[in-house]
Amino acid sequence: MNRSSATDRNRDPINERDAAxxxxxxxxxxxxxxxxxxxxVLKYLLEMARDEAQAIALEEKKRRPS
Amino acid sequence: MNRSSATDRNRDPINERDAAxxxxxxxxxxxxxxxxxxxxVLKYLLEMARDEAQAIALEEKKRRPS
Known part of the structure; x- marks a missing residue:
């Protein structure tokens, strides 16, 4: 869940949300x-990745309403 | 994408290999x-899916040399 490193202070949250x-x-x-x-099995692994990506996308949205 | 159902006995291994x-x-x-x-974390999950897909692709190749 290390979605942002401690050393990267210039990351654009929009890019991360869009990428997710x-x-x-x-x-x-x-x-x-x-x-x-x-x-x-492959389907299951891909669904896990999808869930994680979706969670990141939604979390970023919550941080930046509208 | 539903190229073969679970009950489809005519599944083409080539399709599975190519899909993988x-x-x-x-x-x-x-x-x-x-x-x-x-x-x-997302990178890790995607790498797991990639490894599984790669394994399927290679396994199918072994079953059908050349």
Whole structure:
């Protein structure tokens, strides 16, 4: 959960949020692909990544309402 | 993306291998993106998915040499 390092003071939260949202979108599609091909473990791993990415995207949103 | 259901006995291993290789490629890129944004946990989860996808791709190759 080390989403921001202690030494990086110039990180743009918008970029992180956008990156997380993008990753969530792509991993959701990849999970569907994995499921369609019967790769259940891979689907599960991708869903875990999607959940983490989604959590980051939403958390960043909460920090910056509208 | 639902190329074969759990009950589909005609699943094409080539499709599974290709899907796994594709997922491995994309998750590798997403992991780099996550790393660049300082999302270490997400990077780790994506690397786990990449490793699983890569293993499937290689395993399928072993089953079907050349």
């Amino acid at each position: 949202a993008y990753i969530a979108t792509i991993t959701r599609e990849l999970a569907a692909l994995a499921e369609g091909a019967g790769m259940e | 290789a594709y997922i491995a490629t994309i998750t590798r890129e997403l992991a780099a993106l996550a790393e660049g944004a300082g999302m270490e």
